[in-house]
Amino acid sequence: MGKRHISLKDLAHELGVSISTVSRALKNHPDISPEMTKKIKALAEERNYTPNPLAMGLLRQQTKMIGVIVPDINTHFYSSIISGIEKVAKEHGYFIVITSSNESMQKEIESVENLLKSRVEGLIVCLSQETNDFTHFEKLIRNEIPLVFFDRVCEELEVPAVLANGQDATKKITQHFFKNGCKRIAYISGPEHLNISQNRKVGYLNGLKECGLEYDQDLLIHCNLSIEDAKLATQKLLRLKNKPDAIFGVNDTIAFAAMIEVKKQGYKIPDDISLAGFTDEFHSIVVDPPLTSVSHPTFQMGEEAAKLFFESIEKETNINKKVMLPIDLVVRESSVKKQ
Template sequence: MGNRHTSLKDLARELKVSISTVSRALKDHPDISREMKEKVKQLALARKYSPNPLAMGLLKQETRMIGVIVPDLVTHFYASIIAGIESFAKEKGYFILLASSNESYEKEKESIENLLKARVEGLIICMSQETRETSHFKSLLAENIPLVFFDRVCLQDQVSSVTADNTDASKKITRHFAEQGYRRIAFISGPEQLNISRERLAGYIAGLESCQLPVDADLIEQCNLSHDSARQAMNRLLNLPNPPDAVFGINDTVAFAAMKEIKRHQLQIPNDMGLVGFTDEFHATVVDPPLTSITHPTYEMGVEAARLFFDQLNSKQSPKTVTLKTRLVVRESSDKAR
């Protein structure tokens, strides 16, 4: 048989019995003699037989596979969430199939189609930054295909989701800046259609108000989450007649771009300009100065997303939203006392 995967049919042919006899022997069925069970198991061991989960799933009209779509497969943020999903799925005897939207709405739709063709039993998705229209998600709901969102979410009245407490996290950042003596605090947001942009902006404004600091529309910039777009946003802030003395980005990628632009303007961090990120990527600890950032419970987010998926798969429960707390990790980029 060479390197080909040994099948039940191969074992049955060698033993000159039916496939059903082999299958029942491996399951210790009472109708099969002890002698036949031993023969089958010994041959299965010798031939390194293992069940094919896809083939078994197709027979049962289930594949035990979950499709997972993320905006990218590079950052630690998504890798950690995927690890959480995979760990919980494995406990349930399921596998995951991964796809990346590459922040593209069209690629997101294509990924959904491809994963459904691969016979996944449902999907766990973090939306692309381009996604404004949701008919492709509504089609899944119409077909009763289990669907869960995480981090970037929509249709929360219809779809279970896991998010971080973005509003509270932004409040923490703004208050931290105020405690350090910063007074003109800027925010570089992302695409307005994303819930993370809206929620973090709301927290930023609420944080300013709680510190009796004015809300200045000139200090609120927007980018498309790319390095170059974030750098341009930071440049616009620095060229204001009355520029900010602190800034935080909607994620660490934005903050890293802002850091580069601040240094290009010959400003010192944190003395001239405080800087905070969001998501606490690994690089936050190795840039100079180390970046203060909001840490997400990413692995837990993945576990909770998978848990919600199986709730939908097994009982079709009403949509549920899980909101996870975050933590502000203070490093040199915003701490004037260091």
């Protein structure tokens, strides 16, 4: 039989009995004679038979697998969240199956379908930046398949979710810039329909208001979260007649792109233009100057998302429960002007 996994069917075929006989014998069922039980167990040991957890789970309609969909698996942001999910899943005896949407709604739809075909018990999802139709998730809800969102969520759907307090964070960034002498504070946001873009915009506007600064629509630019689009957004800001003296991005990738473009055009950071990011990736401390950023509780976000998932399975959570995590501003050299 080579090195492939030995199944109940293989054992049954070799002994000339039914699969159910083999299965019951391995469980010491009283309906199977002691002689046959001994014979089956001996062959199972000889052939190095081990139960297939997936097959056993399907018989019980329980596979102990959770599908996880993230926009990408390359950044520390998502890998840290995945680690948090995996920790809690392992504590419950579950495994996770990870797929990436690559920021594509079509790929996200395919991921949902493929994971369900793999018999996962439910999904934990961060939406792609393209997702503006939620039919594929509405089907899950109608069929009572456990679903939890994190970070990028659809607030219209009644789904448990874990979010970070982006409004408070962007308000703190804006106030920090103002305290360091900045008056023209620009914000490079993500796609307008994303909840993180909307929430962080509210914090930005509230921060401007509390600092007594007027909102200038030229200083708020949306991009598609790519490095190249962020560079183009920065170029647009730097072409303004009244240039910004501070720029922050909806995430660190956007801030890094802005940093490259600001330096390329000969401006000094932070003396000419202060910079800040969001999510506090590892690279924040190795760029020059080190990047001020919002420390995002990624591992905890993963843990909380997994906890909501198990509460959903056990029917212990409100179907629309939202967990809001606090986040901190980590100030570094990129935003503190020399006196």
